[in-house]
Amino acid sequence: MQVHKLNEITEHLVHSSPDALLVVDEDAVIRFANETVAVMFGHGAESLIGKPLETLVPKRFRDRHLGHVLSYGKSPQNREMGARSRELHALRADGSEFPANIRLAPLRVGGKLYVAAAVRDATERVRASQELISAREEADRANRAKSRFLATASHDLRQPIQTIQLLNAALLKIVPDAESRDLLRQQHAAIDGMVHLLNALLDISRLESGAIDPVVTNVALATVCQELRVEFQSVAMSKAIDFHVANASIGIATDRTLFYQVLHNLVANAIKYTERGFVRLRIEEHDERVSIIVEDSGIGIPQDKLDRIFDEYYQVDARGAKRMGVGLGLAIVREAAHMLGLSVTITSKLGEGTRACVDVPRRMIVQEAVKAEAAPVAAPAEALPSTSRVLLVEDNNAVRLATEAFLKLEGFNTLSAATVADAERMFVDVQPGDIVIADFHLDTKHTGVDLLFGLRARVGFEVPAIILSGDLPTLLRTVNGEISNCVFLSKPVDVDALVQAINGLSAGVRVGA
Numbered sequence: 001m002q003v004h005k006l007n008e009i010t011e012h013l014v015h016s017s018p019d020a021l022l023v024v025d026e027d028a029v030i031r032f033a034n035e036t037v038a039v040m041f042g043h044g045a046e047s048l049i050g051k052p053l054e055t056l057v058p059k060r061f062r063d064r065h066l067g068h069v070l071s072y073g074k075s076p077q078n079r080e081m082g083a084r085s086r087e088l089h090a091l092r093a094d095g096s097e098f099p100a101n102i103r104l105a106p107l108r109v110g111g112k113l114y115v116a117a118a119v120r121d122a123t124e125r126v127r128a129s130q131e132l133i134s135a136r137e138e139a140d141r142a143n144r145a146k147s148r149f150l151a152t153a154s155h156d157l158r159q160p161i162q163t164i165q166l167l168n169a170a171l172l173k174i175v176p177d178a179e180s181r182d183l184l185r186q187q188h189a190a191i192d193g194m195v196h197l198l199n200a201l202l203d204i205s206r207l208e209s210g211a212i213d214p215v216v217t218n219v220a221l222a223t224v225c226q227e228l229r230v231e232f233q234s235v236a237m238s239k240a241i242d243f244h245v246a247n248a249s250i251g252i253a254t255d256r257t258l259f260y261q262v263l264h265n266l267v268a269n270a271i272k273y274t275e276r277g278f279v280r281l282r283i284e285e286h287d288e289r290v291s292i293i294v295e296d297s298g299i300g301i302p303q304d305k306l307d308r309i310f311d312e313y314y315q316v317d318a319r320g321a322k323r324m325g326v327g328l329g330l331a332i333v334r335e336a337a338h339m340l341g342l343s344v345t346i347t348s349k350l351g352e353g354t355r356a357c358v359d360v361p362r363r364m365i366v367q368e369a370v371k372a373e374a375a376p377v378a379a380p381a382e383a384l385p386s387t388s389r390v391l392l393v394e395d396n397n398a399v400r401l402a403t404e405a406f407l408k409l410e411g412f413n414t415l416s417a418a419t420v421a422d423a424e425r426m427f428v429d430v431q432p433g434d435i436v437i438a439d440f441h442l443d444t445k446h447t448g449v450d451l452l453f454g455l456r457a458r459v460g461f462e463v464p465a466i467i468l469s470g471d472l473p474t475l476l477r478t479v480n481g482e483i484s485n486c487v488f489l490s491k492p493v494d495v496d497a498l499v500q501a502i503n504g505l506s507a508g509v510r511v512g513a
């Protein structure tokens with residue numbers, strides 16, 4: 001290419017560059033401007049020559065800008081201007097402004113230092129990123145609203161489901177013919193499924209909406225293991241699975257309820273997806289961490305599905321005969337583990353079994369501080385003495401009537417009150433042997449626990465009680481520990497668990513008396 005042609009091309013390129021190009025001297029006076037400057041700033045390129053660079057800078061930025069120019073002269077290098085500050089703005093001839101990206105490069109000509117600046121109009125980029133930010137904020141808002149809606153809806157659905165559950169149990173007691181009883185049993189199974197789904201929905205929406213503040217205490221792993229043994233022993237036995245939970249002596253600084261939920265869901269899955277062989281929980285101590293491993297010899301998970309199993313509502317065999325849950329168990333594990341700073345990994349071989357590993361970082365391990373708490377013992381299901389009464393306090397009419405009907409059919413001498421004031425009036429003659437069942441949320445001023453403490457103070461002995469709550473994890477955090485002679489049950493309460501708790505408390509009273 002001929003030299004004069006090359007110069008022509010270079011000149012053409014410089015003037016028609018998509019960026020506005022400027023050269024300023026060390027006094028920040030404009031010495032060169034290309035033709036794009038005219039398009040971008042509305043000043044004729046020639047008319048800018050000899051003008052101070054400030055001409056192109058909005059007034060409010062001029063002082064700061066001068067400082068930049070002077071400091072650039074001290075260490076000139078090719079760099080983005082204002083990369084660490086927020087947005088840069090440039091001033092048009094008509095007084096309007098636009099966001100700009102500016103790149104600077106030192107230029108030495110004839111021993112003198114100049115600065116070359118490439119200015120790009122960033123209006124479109126800024127608009128796009130603002131749109132992105134608002135879309136993101138909108139999505140976050142919608143997601144939080146969804147979680148709040150789910151939490152409220154699943155919470156409010158508990159009362160009617162509790163009523164249906166109790167009426168179903170009451171009907172099963174009085175309906176004599178086999179065909180109707182069979183239908184009621186099917187209804188019972190459907191209600192159980194609904195309760196399970198509701199609990200899972202409530203758990204995941206609470207975790208996702210950030211409504212849970214973990215309360216860290218020293219949790220004895222031995223106690224957690226014992227509770228898992230008690231909870232899963234009978235179902236493992238009914239499937240003839242060899243179920244073994246290791247003994248553990250360490251303590252963990254964590255939120256007890258969430259931690260239990262993580263292990264509970266992993267063991268529940270292991271048992272659910274295993275038909276023969278074993279389910280084991282064992283503990284491995286490493287330098288940096290302690291691993292709690294839940295392994296089974298069950299159906300296993302295909303390799304290509306492993307990275308999806310922690311997603312909400314994901315089930316490997318969602319339509320097949322193996323569908324046994326609602327697909328939220330591992331999403332709850334994921335959220336709870338994240339909140340607690342635990343990492344959970346699952347490996348599996350199809351047809352051979354699955355291994356879930358919960359890694360607890362060393363810093364969370366409390367070696368000796370924790371003594372194993374007394375292991376809970378399944379209460380013997382003995383009947384309450386005939387002189388004893390069950391004193392029920394429940395503010396929801398339908399739930400109260402259904403509970404009362406069920407308890408009476410179970411043979412309990414039952415008295416019920418709708419308000420704290422009614423309860424105080426009706427329960428003046430509380431006798432040893434009587435048991436209180438109260439909803440935790442009674443009215444805006446009182447909880448079932450307040451009512452219980454008031455009653456105990458008044459009668460002068462430790463009236464045994466069952467407190468029911470639609471939000472058991474929060475209740476357990478609120479009471480922070482245990483209240484003696486008091487059992488907490490989740491609402492909707494399983495009717496067998498309710499009867500067992502009543503009989504357990506009454507047996508405790510007789511043993512202690």
Ligand code: ADP
Nearest residue numbers: 269270273309315316325326327328329330354
């Ligand atoms: P689900 O309520 O369906 O059990 P989860 O979120 O707990 O939902 O688990 C997601 C899916 O991962 C399950 O549907 C199941 O296909 C698979 N899965 C989880 N744990 C196991 C396991 N121990 N053995 C085999 N498959 C499992």
